[in-house]
Amino acid sequence: MSTYAKKQGFGATLWDFMTTVDHKKIAILYLISGGLFFILGGLEAMFIRIQLAVPDNNFMSAGVFNEMITMHGTTMIFLAAMPILLGIMNAVMPLQIGARDVAFPFLNSLGFWMFFFGGVMLNLSWFLGGAPDAGWTSYASLSIHSQGHGVDFYVLGLQISGFGTLIAGINFLVTIINMRTPGMTYMRMPMFTWTTFVVSALILFAFPPLTVGLTLMLFDRMFGANFFDAAAGGNTIIWEHLFWIFGHPEVYILILPAFGIFSEILATFSRKRLFGYSSMVFATVLIGFLGFMVWAHHMFTVGLGPIANAIFAVATMAIAVPTGIKIFNWIFTMWGGSVRFTVPMLYAVSFIPSFTMGGVTGIMLAAAPADYQYHDSYFVVAHFHYVIVGGVVLGILAGITYYWPKIFGTMLNETLGKFTFWLFLIGFHLTFFIQHFLGLWGMPRRVFTYLPGQGWDISNLVSTIGAMFMAVGVIILLINIIITSVKNVRVGNDPWGDGRTLEWAIPSPPPFYNFKQLPLARGLDAYWIEKMEGKKEMTPAEPLGDIHMPNGSIIPICITFGLFVASFGALYNMDADKPWTIPVIIIGLLITFGSMLIRSIKDDHGFHIHKEDLMDDKDKEVKA
């Protein structure tokens, strides 16, 4: 079977990953780079906590502290949480709907490389004159006056990686609408696929406002426009609106996939169908819709007036209703089930109270008059870390553990996993619970140090110790990953034993064409239905035939590289001593548009795997 035999060696593997359009390999790329950025953002968090551990600390200067908080927030949101979730979606969603790949494999690769180069761009700022320092929200009144090029890196890095995310969103939407296997109706889709679907729609409509906001900022800082310059008639509030019209849906873009992961895990390890599936779907869609109606609750203190504040306050509180539906459905899923406390299940069970606490403080913050007290205090910091860490990060850790065997074909060690879980959970509550009170006691956010004797000393120290716990937990996870990969004990199709959905019906990791024959989905939890009837495999929905597959391509990297080059031109455009900036912009854009032109005029029909080659597949597996 020489046709599809892969070349060996590091160079060949690297080239393979640079040109791959396979959703499973792109998922691995997302997970690795997202994981690296997660560690980077985690280190920044540790530095912040060390600086704040004791009063009057001089571990770092105020300027570096500003860079640190900006990069911690930006990295964690855009370069860690979202890519890791996109990685899990890429790995799992096409398998869950019984597809052979996503709708646009080429664009899938392009989306990844855009995110990657954007992230690299942003982090290069550390070495090229200083990181952005205007906070992850980069409010125009601050960022317009920020010295150096830090904010320029923020603008261009996020612009590039934002394109990547938008591309991924469109891709997932089309995949789910057009490429479901026979029998897989919308109301038979697994919950994780549903959340991917809604999240992709949110990405589609939330990222363009960010693109516009960043473009205006780019024009102001790099080409002399006046959008945010009040002296020339500009208005900085425009940035706040555009940023939060993106920014609020963004938090649902982060949390909904985590909801999906937990829904899968809770059903699997309770060995029960997800309670209230249709109300879960309804709640997901409703959260997605309401997520666009509430952005101004980040701007209560701007002075939009009592009517605007009241409307946005009520809309915000309304989101508690669908979220509450979900919380109760998860509890009822466990109720009466035969629950197995594996590591993913531990995360899922602990997520419910942790996230609910973040939700409760969310309702407190939604009360506009009270928000004038909480605004810009550590209470807000505690709130959003409870929803992001207690929701999204627990979801990511659970999802990584749960899907690890499907993605890599090996099983993470359960004992080490439990160490990570307990250290992380205890550390998380230790770090952030006390911060609610720090905020109520008057500690403002984004201060680089504080004076002793205000009643904040011990609480801050407790918070720092908690952060250490989380760091140790993550280190144990890394050790676990290394040990598991070195041991390399291969697992079968359904290593957890209770898989309910289609991805568990095929080998781990799946062959590059996923399904030899598209499976017939006969209901929700399609694989579970077959198992309950005593079958080992899915019933095929088509006879064995040729499979059409896409070719790999290096062009996505070329397109992205052009934007990367052009960004450096734009970055230094306002510096009087650098005449080369305009040529660099032109060269970069020529690379990008030239690559796009090549992609457009060069026919790429993909290739076919022949029926005969699929038939002897079983023999090959035995030999390998």
Place this chain on the structure above:
Amino acid sequence: MHVEEKFTDATWPAAPETATLEGKNKYLGFWLFLGGETVLFASLFATYLALKDKVPDSGMLLAKDLYEIPLTFAMTMILLTSSLTSVYAMYHMKNNSFQKMQTWLLITVVLGFSFLALEVYEFNHYVHLGHTFTSSAYGSAFYTLVGFHGAHVTFGLMWFLSLMLRNAKRGLSLYNAPKFFVASLYWHFIDVVWVFIFTVVYLMGMVG
């Protein structure tokens, strides 16, 4: 259906743009992309309306002093007509008449270039009156909104031209039919955006 299969007029499908799975995906994906583009232009419109006539000193020109409705009305008519000619092109694509499609696309492109030429003239005119990208927040917002549209027109023209040249010798297939179709969708979208620009920027600019 294989993408490179040769068709006669009788076997050519009624909707060649969605006859293959790739075509279906492109068609849907592009509609979704246009949804995102709508939000993009909505954000730009909102910014423009917030910054309209916001200038640093009272001596500077405002919307009602600048805009010339006859010129922009001519631009509107040209672009609307080009949308109609691209519809004719797609009509001929569905009937497997490749040469007629190319002809109508060429007319579309010529109209698009005339629109662009008038826009360049218009911008040049304003710059000479002192209304520039950097002169005021109003100037920045105006050139960003209208310029984004102009850049879209330019991209659309390049897209049509490269498709026409690339396929000039080989005619229609199920591989390139969806490509022509989404390019024409893009062209319609640009046209719709311009209708809003004409209304919100130019007509509303005249009444204050």
